[in-house]
Amino acid sequence: MKVTDPSAARRDALARARDHAPFLRRAAEIFPEVVEAFLAQGSEVGVRAALAADDDNVGARLRRQRHGLALAVALADLSGEVSLEWVSSTLSDFADSAMDQALRTAMLERVPDAEPRGIAVLALGKLGSHELNYSSDVDLVLLFDPATVPRRNREEPGESAVRIARGFIELMQQRTEDGYVARVDLRLRPSPEVTPIVLPADAAISYYESSALPWERAAFIRARAAAGDRALGESFLREIRPFIWRRALDFGAIDEIRDISLRIRDHYAQGQAFGPGFDLKRGRGGIREAEFFTQVFQLIHGGREPGLRSAATVEALHSLGAGGRLDPHVAEGIAAAYRALRIAEHRVQMIDDRQEHRLPVDPIALDQVARLDGLADGPRLVAQLGPHVEFVGLQFDGLVSKQNETLSNDPDILRSELSAIGFADVEAVQRQVSDWRSGRARSLRSPAARNAFEAMLPTLMQAIAAGPDPGHALNRFGDIVERLSSGVNLYRLLEARPKLADLLALILAHAAPLADQLGRRPTLLDGLIDDSSFTAPPDADALAVRFLRFMGSEPFDMALEQVRRKVGERRFALGVQLLAAHRDPIVIAEGYSDLAEAAVVALSAGVEAEFERSNGKVAGGELIILGLGRLGGRALTHASDLDLIYLFDAPEGAQSNGRKPMPATDYYNRLASRISAALGTPTAAGPLYEVDTRLRPQGAQGMLAVSIAAFEAYQRSDAWTWEHMALCRARPLTGSAAAKARVRTLIENILQSSTDEAKIRADAAAMRAEMARHKPPAGPLDIKLGPGGLVDLEFTVHTLQLTTHAGLDPRLEVAIAALVDRELIDEGADADLRLLSRMLVVLRLVGAKEMEPAEQSRQLVATLCGQPDWESLLAVVDAARQRIAARWAKVKGMSDAE
Known part of the structure; x- marks a missing residue:
């Protein structure tokens, strides 16, 4: 029933409350001031009028406030001017406040003038998630701190805590002509059949660390410190958080939730069939299954994604849907059903303020519930709820239906x-x-x-x-x-x-x-x-920011291990994306490269910060790491190592300011060594990268880190042509923006200083021949080292870069595009590069002997390289290699006959 005029809607709500809900009719007679405030000024003012009830006796005051609040909230709800969330949070806020007052009163009655602290009230269930329903009990766990709980002389802390807790519960549950404050349920505490009603916090932590059952951990998804010593409660929740939100998936916990739901279905079998008598809370497709469905997905993903840990059901569903962890249609459907079922449950409870969850079986009583909601009759209410119940039931059936078929032992x-x-x-x-x-x-x-x-x-x-x-x-x-x-x-x-x-x-x-x-x-x-594993990989900057958070928030060794684990997980996911054809192999190669760059950035920053704690800093100095080869060209494969050069910039004669000052050269060489170790040392998380630093000045005989000035002098005076060719794919990965810009300019100037074209071509040809002798191709299909392979194409491009000073970009595809614009190479070079690069990326992951995949993998390799079958792939690769060989022969100054 829709009423648009607020005043008319409020009057209509009051009329329905009086006509169809005996509890609300009596409450309206007891609290006329609440009715008047609501009719005149609306829901918020009605609530304030209810809470204004006063009495010197705390218990009497809280009971009257709760009684009046029940009327005010019901009228607000029935008028349609507030949301389900408003209703639930208003009831929850009052429960929190009432528990605070009741616990303080119980403490001071036992130990007058004591500071009220040392006992925490943890709310679980619907109060924990701020979703308290109209006539709900409150699920609590009570904890105490033996060192701070108030106690009488010669009284043990545990004894005092139990007596205070008993007084608190009595204040909450005592019934008089004014009603009650809240029914208290303490059965969610550890081993409730044998433990006292209030537990030492340390003992509870030990229990949840070692002995808690999966369903007990799941119950704490919605736990919060609601009253009493909140600092104690929040400290406890922080301690047990790792045991609630597991990073590694625990399908035992998920199975346990399934089993609980199935047991509930069996126990409340008479309330399962939808229609009159249906249990809105525990029936198939009811409120409990909507909550459990949500919690299963939170348990699966929440250990890794804190943003999915919302205690409130609807909010959690929105987060799961928005984050791609749950089909948005399913998330919206469960949320809509949850709202509808909770509202119907409220109507049932408003009739007589009873903790009832069933739709009445009696047709007249069912009509009363429906008309209280503004509907014509009971069948209309049942028809309105039916699709919601069926939707939740079907979704939850998908979780609990388990195949029991196993393979025979015979x-x-x-x-x-x-x-x-x-x-x-x-x-x-x-x-x-x-x-x-x-x-x-x-x-x-x-x-x-x-x-x-x-x-x-x-x-x-x-x-x-x-x-x-x-x-x-x-x-x-x-x-x-x-x-x-x-x-x-x-x-x-x-x-x-x-x-x-x-x-x-x-x-x-x-x-x-x-x-x-x-x-x-x-x-x-x-x-x-889920599908999040197949989303586009983040770029290097975004990944570095994520990894750097670990380096800044955890002890060094733990942070190092966290980054290594994350890198391992992302490398694995990229490999699966490639294998499952979710991304072009070229994009996967860029993803591998960005991942490696982010690892270099984050780990070098972490190592440097740790190194500075022991060895101080070099004033005005910094380390710059160059990536070369496939890392420099953003073309890594799954098996690629990292070609790195360490440079440093420091004032002349600079030393570190640690306890044992070091010259800048020693300082940065030791730092570079530690960074290489962080990147390359295998750990429990597995190996990270092989680091190759042989492209530095003087190769393996030279210092690991050299000054920019020394690097420039070497490159201009002593470097071989092949070293300049390697420098064509160099780019700075770390360092300040100014330092990186300076190094980029320096590299470009060095590469442009080569002017003897004949010598460059001759040196390149000699070097390629030397490479062919000492590192021959693994087999006829070696598309990297074999004739007309990727190395020949790289030599072609780098020789053109050095002799023409065109296309000086570390990425081969960018360099080729610039060379095409200058008509120094044909347009087909880019397509040939991409074809062979795709094949190399795939073959580095798919098992291959002598660069030839096993027969059973050939069709997969062809598909991933964009060809219909293996024979077609071989044909286009052979044609590409012939074109590459011809280009290389032309560039190095040799005829085809040679």
Whole structure:
């Protein structure tokens, strides 16, 4: 029923309250001042009138305030001039305030003049999320600090805390002619059947760190310090946060939530069928399932993304939808259903101020609820709620429907099942499965791991059987099973996310480097549970900002490990994007490069800050790191190392200001060594990058870090032509903006200083021939080192850059475009570069011997390189290599015959 005039809407709300809700009718008679304030000035003023009720007795005052507030909030709600959030937060705010006053009163009654502190009231459930309903109990956990809780002489802290808590609960729950303040439920505390009603905070922390069940951790999604010693409560919540929000996915917790919901469905079976008598809270598709559905997705993603940890259900759904963690249509549908069901629940509770959640079975009583809501009759209310209930039920069914099918333990039946799945060599596969079931692998020794493994095995075996080389993929999965110390979470994850099993099968069949990473860190699969893994990778600057946050907020060793882990996760995700054809291999190469650049920037900053703490600074000095080769040209592959040169700029004779002053040269060489170690030393998170610094002045014999002045002198006087060719792909990655601009200008000036074209061509040709002798191609398909390969194209471009001073850009594609504009190279060079670059990026990830992929991977390689099949790819690559060879022959001054 829609009424647009506010005054008319308020009068209509009051009329419906009097006609259809006995509790509200009596409350309106008791609190005429609330009714008058509401009718005259609206909802907010009505609430203030209710809270103005006063009494010297705290309990009596709170009960009268709550009674009047129930009337004011109901009238506001029925008038339609406030939202569900307003109703819930108004009720929650009063509960917080009432608990504060009740706890203070209980403390002072026991220990007069004591400072009220030492006991924290944690709100869970709907009060915890500020979503208290109209006639709800409050789910609380009470904690105390033995050092600060008020107590009488010779009284133990625990005894005092329990007595104060009892007084607090009595004040909240006592019923008189004025009603009550709130029903208190303390059953969410640890082991409620044996523990006191208020617990020492330290003991509670120990419990949640070591013994809490998954559902208990999930309950704390909506926990907050609501009253009492809030500092104590907030400190406790900070301590247990890592045990609530797990970074590694815990599908055991998610299974537990599913099981709870199924048990609720079974227990309240009579309230499951939708219609009169339906349980709005616990029925299939009801409020509880909307909340649990939301919490499952929060548990999956919230450990890694704090922005998804909102306690309020609707707010959490919006965050999940906006963040791409939940289909926006689903998020909106669940949110709309949650609102509708909560509003209907409020109407049911307004009738008699009872904690009731069922739609009445009696038709007359159901009509009363509907008419209180402004609807014509009960059937209209049922019809309005029906689509919402069905939507929630269907979505939640998708979470709780679990395949219980497993592969048979009977060898004959198992072989038949494996054959039906699609395996050809069923004997070998059957032996592999039997070996896993023997329990010899560490990851399969616990009952939980074996159960999870058996549950996911049919899904994974189907995905592997559908691949190009099932036996090969199965062997790689066997390696992962053997290497894992604990596999329960990986196995649960694969069971819960069948699409991940398909991706894993793809990795196992084609990408040994990714399979090896998974063997070391199975949690890498966590990052692939949704489409966010396939979004466009951030650029280097954005990634560096994220990584630098770790360096500034955690101890050095922990920050270093965090960045390494993040780099490993992103490299893995980029590899999967490439393998699954979600990105052009050229874009993936740029992503690898940006990731490496961000790692260099963040780790060098962190190492430098740590180094300065021990060794001071060099006044007016700074370190500049040059990226060369594929890093400089933004063309890294999965297997690329990092070609780096360390430069420093410092005043003449400068020294560090540490306890043991060092000359700038020593200082920056030691710093550069530590940065190389941070980038290249393998850790528990796995290896990061191989660092190659041999392109520095004097190569391996020279100092690791040289001054800009020394670098310039060397490059102008002593550098070989090949060193200038390497410098064509150099770019500064770190340093101040001014220093980087200075180095870029210096490099350009050095490259433009080469004027002897004949010598440059002769040196380049000699160097290429020397390279061919000492580093021959791995095989006929070596598109990097073989004739007409990428190295020939790079030599062509760099020789043209040095002899013409055109296209002096570290990115080959940009350089080629400038050379095309000068008509120094043909337009086809860019297409040939991109084709061979795509193939190189793919082959560095897909297993290849002598640069030739295994037969089962050839179609995948062709597809990723934009060709319909392997033969077509070979044809276009051969044609491109002939063109590249001709260009190189022309540039170095040799005829085709030679």
